[in-house]
Amino acid sequence: MKKQLVVVTGGSGFIAVHIILQLLQQGYAVRTTVRSEDKEAVVKEMLMNGGIKDLSDLSFSIVDLSADSNWEETMTGATYVIHVASPTPKLNFKNEDEMIRPAVGGVLRVLKSARDNGIKRVVLTSAYGAIFAGHKNRTTPYTEKDWSNLEAKNVHPYQKSKTMSEMAAWDFVKNEGDGLELAAVNPVGVMGPVLSAKYSHSNIQIQEMLEGKIKALPKVDSGYVDVRDVASLHILAMTSEKANGERFLATTGETLSMMDVADILRGAFPKYADNLPTKLIPNSVIKAAAIGNPKLRMIASIVGGYAQTSNKKAKTILGWNPRPAKTAIIATAQSMIDLGIVK
Template sequence: MQKQLVVVTGGSGFIAIHIIRQLLQQGYAVRTTVRSLAKAPVIKEMLTNGGITDLSALEIVVADLAHDEHWSEAMAGATYAIDVASPTPKLNFKNKAEMIRPAVDGVRRVLTASRDAGVKRVVLTSAYGAIFAGHKNRTTPYTEADWSDLNWKAIHPYQESKTRAELAAWDFINHEGRGLELTTVNPVAVMGPVLSAKYSHSNIQIQQFLEGQVKAVPNVDSGYVDVRDVASLHLLAMTAPQANGERFLATTGETLSMLDVANVLRQAFPAFASQLPTKTIPNAAVKLAAKARPELRMVASLVGTYAETSNHKAQTLLDWHPRPAAESIIATAQSMIDLGIVTKP
C-alpha cells in the first residue's frame, strides 16, 4: 500500500523538523521544501539525531516562498500540506512591508499550489502573534477567538505579518479554495530539544542564559510550549475531521516570566547557576533603550503586558495534552549541552 504523501514547507526549521520526524515515525511519506539544497545535509543530520534511521520516505526539493516556480511540482501527489515556512523576525528592517509582503505572498503560493494539486487539507503554522497584539487592559486568557488588532499603532511588523498572513489564508479558503480545507496552529514561545548544533537559533534565549550573556531580563511574560507537542498538534489538526476550518492555540496554559525561565534552569542545572540572570530591567528602561536600538522594539512592546492563554479548545476538540513548560525548558537546555552548543562553566 502506498504511503500518503505530506508536503512540509521549510524543512530545516525548528518546528518543521519535529513535524517531519513525527510524520516519518507514523508511516507517512514526506516531501519537504527548502530554499536551497545546501540545507539537505543538516535536515538529514537533525532527523538522524532525532532517532530516524530510515530516510527512504523523505524527499527534499527546492521551492522558495518568494517565487512561483516549483510549487506545483512540490505539491504534486500530496494528500496533505503543512505550511511551516515563514519569514523570521527581522530585527533591522527598512520598512514593515519587508516582513509583511513575503509572509502573505508565501501563504498564497502554498495554498494555490495545494488547491491546484488536489491536496485535501493544509495546516498553516500561524502564531500567537496573530492573536494577542493590541489588546489593552486584558484580564481573561487569550483564545482562538482573538485576533491581533491591526489598527494598534504599536503593533510590531512581525506580529502584523503573522496576522495578515493568516487572514489572507482564511480569505483564500473562503473565496478561492474550491473545497480545500484549512486548519491553523498558533504556538506561543516554542521550546524543546534542538537536534543539531548547526541549527539551534530557535532557542537563542536559553543559550544566552546558560552562557552568562544575560545579566538582567525584561519584564516579559509568555506562554511556552514544547516543539514535540506543537508537532503532534499539527498532525492532529491535519487528520481530525473536526479540525477543519479551526484555529488552535498551542500553549500549555502556563505563563512564565523570563526570570521564571532562568529559575527553572537554575534548579535543573546547578552548575550553571552563577551564569543565570537574577534581576529584572525596569519597563521604562527597556522602552527608552528601544528608541535607539530597533532590535529591542519587539521586546519593548511586550514588557508588562498580560499574556495568559488557554488551550481548552485543543484539549477538548483534539484530545491534545502538552507536557509542562518547565519540562520543555529543561529539554532545550539539555539538548544544547549534549550537542556541545553550550559548555559547562
C-alpha cells in the same frame, strides 16, 4: 499500500523538523521544501539525531516562498500540506512591508498551489502573534477567538505579518479555495529538544542565559510549549475531521516570566547557576532604549503585557495533551548542553 504523502515547507526549521520526524514515525512519506541543497544535510542530521534510522520515505524539493517555480512538482501526489516556512523576523527592516509582503505572499502561493494540485487539507503554522498583539487591559486568557488588533499603536511588524498572513489564508480558502480545507496552529514560545548545533534562532535566549551572556531580564511574560507537542498538534489538525476550518492555540496554558525560566534552569542545572541572571530591567528602561535600538523594539512592545492563554480548544476537540512548560524548558537546555552548543 502506498504511503500518504505530506508536503512540509521549510524543513530545516525547528518546528518543521519535529513535524517531519513524527510523520515518518507514523508511517507517512514526506516531501519537504528547503531553500538550497546544503540544507538537506542539516535536515537529515537532525532527523537521525531524533532517532530516525531510515530516510527512504523522505524527499526534498528546492523552492522559494517568494518565487512561483517548482511548486507544482512539490505538490504532485501529496494528500496534505503543512505550511511551516515563514520569513525570519528581520531586526533591521526599513519598513514593515519588508516583513509583511513576503509572509502574506508565501502563504497565498502555497495555498494556490495546494488548491490547483488537489491537496485535501493545508495546516498553517501561524503564531500567538496573530492573537495577542494590540490588546490593552486584558484580564481573561487569550483564545482562538482573539485576533491581534492591527489598529493599535506599537504592534510589531512581525506580529502584523503573522496576523495578516493568517487572515489572508482564511480569506483565500473562503473565497477561492474551491473545497481546499484549512486548519491553523498558533504556538506560544516554542521550547524543547534542539536536534543539531545548526539549530534555528528560536531558542537562543536559553543558550545565552546558560552562557552568562544575559545579565538582567526584561519583565516579559509568555506561554511556553514543547516543540514535540506543537508537532503532534499539527498532525492532529491535519487528520481530524473536526479540525477543518479551525485554529488551535498551542500552549500549555501556563504563563511564565523570563525570570521563571531562569529559575527553572537554575534548579535543573546547578553547574550553570552562577551564569544565570537574577536582576530585572525596568520596563521604562527598555522602552527608552528601543527608541534608538531597533533590535529592542519587539521586546519593548510586549514588556509588562498580559499573556495568559487557554488550550481548552485543542484539548477538547483534538484530545491534545501537552507536557508541562518546565519539562520543555529543561529539554531545550539539556539538548544544547549535550550537543555542545552551550559554551
